[in-house]
Each structure stands twice: as structure tokens, then as C-alpha cells.
Amino acid sequence: MIKKLLIILILFPSFYLFAQDKTKDDIIDYDGSWKKLDSPEEIYFLPELNENFPIEKLAAFPQVYKFQKARGSVPTYWAGGRAYWFRFELKNSTNLIQNLLIHLHLSLYDEIAFYVTENKKVIDKQTLSWKTPQQNRIIKHRDFIFPTTIQPRQQVVYYLKVRKKFGSISFPLTIWEKNNFDYFYPTNDHYNWGFISGIFAFVFFISLLLSLVFNEKLYMYYGIYVLAALSFIYTMQGYFIRFYGDGALGIEGDKVRYIAAMILLITNIFFVRSYLRWDLLKNPLFQWYSNFFIILFCILISMSFLDHLALNDYLFDTFTVSITFLVSLAICIPPFFVFGTTIYCIVIKHFQKDASYYLLANLPVFFIAFYSGLSTYEFVPGSFIAGIDYFVIAFLIEIMALSGLLAYRVKMIQNTSEKLLIEKNFIQQQRTQAVLEAEERERIRIARDLHDGIGQTLAAARMTLGNYISQKKIKDTGMQNSLDLLEESIKEVREISHNMMPNSLTKFGLTSALKQFSNKINALGNLEIDLQIVGVKERFDEKTEMMLYRIVQEIISNIIKHAEAQKVSIELVKHEHELILIIEDDGKGFDTINSGSNGIGLKNIATRVEYLNGSVNFDSTIGRGTSVVVEVPLL
Helix, strand or coil: CHHHHHHHHHHHHHHHHHCCCCCCCCEEEECCCCCEEECCCCCEEEECCCCCCCHHHHHHCCCCCCCEECCECCCEEECCCCCEEEEEEEEECCCCCEEEEEEECCCCCCEEEEEEEECCEEEEEEEECCCCCHHHCCCCCCCEEEEEEECCCCEEEEEEEEECCCCEEECCEEEEEHHHHHHHHHHHHHHHHHHHHHHHHHHHHHHHHHHHHHCCHHHHHHHHHHHHHHHHHHHHHCHHHHCCCCCCCCCCCCHHHHHHHHHHHHHHHHHHHHHCCHHHCCCCHHHHHHHHHHHHHHHHHHHHHHHHHCCCCHHHHHCHHHHHHHHHHHHHHHHHHHHHHHHHHHHCCCCHHHHHHHHHHHHHHHHHHHHHHHHHCCCCCECHHHCHHHHHHHHHHHHHHHHHHHHHHHHHHHHHHHHHHHHHHHHHHHHHHHHHHHHHHHHHHHHHHHHHHHHHHHHHHHHHHHHHHHHHCCCCHHHHHHHHHHHHHHHHHHHHHHHHCCHHHHHHCHHHHHHHHHHHHHHHCCCEEEEEEECCCCCCCHHHHHHHHHHHHHHHHHHHHHHCCCEEEEEEEECCCEEEEEEEECCCCCCHHHHCCCCHHHHHHHHHHHHCCCEEEEEEECCCEEEEEEEEECC
16 A cells, blocks of 8 residues: 555646646747646746846747746746746737736745747736735735736737746736725635635644643644644744834745744654654654654854854855755655655554554645755756645645544543543442441341340340349348349340341341331431331332441431431432432431531431432531432432
8 A cells, every 4th residue: 555655646747747738839929718727837947056137038039048948837936046937928819908916825935027028028027025015006915917918909018027036936927807806805815825824723622722731742742733734824924014014033035934944844853763663663763753753944044144143144145156055955854754754664563553543644744845955957848736825735634634633532532531430430339338238247147146146145144044033032222123124135135136137127128127217216216207208118128228228327317416406307208210219307417518528427327328329418507407319320
């Protein structure tokens, strides 16, 4: 699969060139049938070598100067600090005056001189620079746009001299009818770029938010990379001219594009090595090489600032060709490095899926950058494919794909967190269950020991002492008191044993145990309990009955100890899928906000309710009494 992608990547430019149509005439004939003409092929170019070509001689003696037919839909040439002339002819075949616009989709060139000639004479001249403020231009736009008027049946020749010190020169030409341009282009241009900017800005802020939420640098690196991509696009489009046009900070003109490209590559390296975890690779060379490129770009950017601010552009003006070549070479190598390391991660199966997804997401950007580099050095003809519009499409594809991958990673993190939370709750529930079951077993053991051990011993002692008093016919008050104390002790032991494990609960169920419990409390006379049981006609599982009974015991015990209540209402209501236990008293209440569930009794209640996968709510205020609502699901 990877080999096929690489073959397509290498051979596609050749297929593209082979498919170019070069059969048109040399004169662009305007017959009124077209509203916009993109990249006419009747364009000729001439590089200035060691002398400046005056337009008067070019127009008067065109046969002397050997203009060559330009290749590609966007003629592109390595400037090396030289100016390039471009020439094309236009004929108005209509009987109407035509107002046209010669639109070059450029914004960062140092100077473009536009000449209109007829019969080998210059009839119009316009000059623009990236430094020319938009408000001072005839067509107030960031691109270089030159208005021209052609009379009926008139044939004119256009010459454009393009000059810039840095990098290559391209000639993306569109010829508009002015009315059509005014109607269509500005609105569509602002709408499209506003929409694109919104997407990039949204992804940037979401990435920063995810970085803060998950405390993960990967999302921060991704957000900065998206912002750098947007800045690179804005720089290519010339939007910076509106806000920064004097180069006061040390970067100006086309140098801004190169610095924006270097910043983009730095952020891309940070993101990729965090995304694919290069730190876990056994080979540390990847980390070293990436650090080398980052340091190299930082040095080049710093030198650009220092050269402008401290040396007044001496290095750049003196060694323009060498510096341009070195910077271009430095920018070309890192994409291949990142692309190659991604393939390496796939081959060694290091985060293989993530690397494969990144490779596919990055492939459009890599291809356009690769094609742009080839056209810059004239290995292939220039094309709109290397233009900013296709760069934007490629970046959008990459960003949307990577955003989907990172969203999937967030989902995986969330699923893992939920799984860990479920496992933690399950383990906690098992521990709670084990504690409560151990507690119940201990209660049963103690109750059995009290009943069968201490209770039987006390009963035997009482019987022995009673027989002795009866046989000896002793009428001693002290002996009789001892006999009475033994009787009371036997009753208390039996009562304690019964409370710890009531026979009615095990034999007859929860409702019988609650009735018996309420009757005992009422018999004491200190507290009046009103018990209401609704809808309970069958028994529940042993654990549910035991826990609910203990909950009632604990709540009533708390009421007796702390509430100073006179009356208590207990309601047990069965619904289709749950049991609801409501206990209300008229006691003095307590502060639920400050007390919370800090009391041992309240913690015991909450623990038992949690064991039943239920919920409990304490509603109380000082002086108003307390209401406890327990809801338990019936499985």
C-alpha cells in the first residue's frame, strides 16, 4: 500500500504534464462569450540576465528579444534575484468597449510593472508593489490587479515585469470582465476566507480546551499547528499587508512567507513527534534530527530579524541568491523527514494505526508541497495545484482528518476512564459487600453464642440456684435478688440475641420483622411508631430484607439517641421496579449541610444503601424534624 502511494506521488506530476493542452493560438481572442479566463496558455516569458530591458525597446523590437512560450497553467521560475518579463496579446473581436481586469493572484512581490502596448508603442503603464497600501490602489485588493480598457476591434500586447529578491516567481493570471469581477469576486472571496478562518479558529480553540481538560500537550501542539497553518495561509494570501506593511519587525515582503513556512514546520514537528510518541522509539536519532531542524529554523528566523534590525539587510542584499537557496533547501527537507519517519513507524508497527491515519491525512499537503518545490526549481511546469487555494483544501482535509482522529482518541480516553471508574466502583462495591456480609456473619455468630452459650449458661445457673433455694427452703432476700438478676440477665441476653438476628426476619420476612420491631418500641412507651406497608405481598431476597431491616434499626436508633422525637412514621412502599422506605420523625432535626454524612450511623446507612445499589436522601432542618427516603431497585 505504501509503495503504491509513493509511486503515485512521484509519477503524478508527469501524468499531469502529459495531459496539458497546448494547441491554442498565440492571441487571446475576446469575443464577448467568456466572463473570466483563467491561466491563458498564450503567455511568453523572458528573464532579465545582466541588464535591464526597457519597455520601449521590448515593444518596438520584439523580434530581437527571444521570448519563450511559458509552460504550465501557472508559469513558475527560480528567480535567483532576477526580474522576469511576461507577455501576452489580447484582441477585442466585439463592437463594444470592454473594461477588463488583469488579475495576478499574488500579493508579496516587490514590484510588478504593467504595460499596455499597441502598434509597438506604450499606451498605458501601471506599477504596484506589496508595499502599496490598498487604499492607494485603483482596484483596492491585496492581489495585483490592473484595470485595462480595449476598444472595439482593438488588439493590444501586455507586458508585465515581475521582480522580487527572494525565492521563485510565478505568474497565476486571470482575466476578468470588470462588472463580473465586482459582482462575484469580492463577496465570494470574503465569504470563503471567512468560512475557512472560522474552521481553523474553531479547531484551534477546541484543541486548547482539550489540552486544559486532559492536561495533554498533544492537543496544545495540534492547536498551535492549526494556528500556524492559518497564519501561513494568511501570509500566502497577503492578508498581513492590511495590518503590517512597513517591515518594522524585521520581516517584509516575500520573506514573511518563508518565515511563516518555517514556523509551520516547527509546529508540525512538535505535533508529529508527540502524536506518534517518538520518545518511545528505540532509535534516538529521530528526536535528535527533529531538534536539529527546530533549532535550525529558529536560527534562520532570528538571523532574518537581526539582519534587518541590526545590519540593515546587508546579508540578505549581499548574498540574496545563496540565502534564498539555503532557506528553500532547509524548508524542503523536513517534510520528507516527517513523511519518512511516519512510514518508518508504520513498518516497525509503532503506533501503526495512528501513523497510517496521519500519513493519509498529510498526503494532500505533502503532495502539493512536493509539487510546489519541483515547480519552484523548474523540474515541472508551474500549476494552480501548487497555489494557495489547493493548499487550503489540502490543509482542510488534513485538519478535519486529524481532528477526527484526535476526537476518537478523546473518546478512547473517555471510555478508558469510564471503564476504570466502573472497575473502581465494582471493586469498592465488592469490598462493601464483603464488609457487610462479614458483619452479618459476625452478628449471627454473636447472636448464636449469646443464645446458645451465655444464655444457656445463665439459664443453667438460674435453674441450679432456684433448685437449691427450693430444696433448702431458703427465704433469703439476697438469694432471691440474685435469682431475679439472673432472670433479667437471661431476658437481656435473649433480647440482644434476638435484635442481632430476629427469628421473625429469617422465618417470616421483612414485613413481619418490622411489625415486631415497631411493637417492641411502642411497648417501651418512649416513642410511638406508626408503620405503614403498601404493596408488599411477597418476600424479597435475603440480602435486601436484611439490609433494609438494619437500615430501619439504625435510623430508629439515631432517632432515640439524638432526635428527642415523640412520633415516628415508617412507610414501606413497593412499586413495580423499586422499594421506597420513608421514615419521618417530629424531633429537633439537624443541619444536613454541616453534618453531612460524617456520623457513624449515617455512614452505616449510606453504606448499606450503596450495597443495595440504591439511593438515600436526608431532609432535615433544626427544629423541624427529619425525613429519610431510601430508594432500592428491585432486580
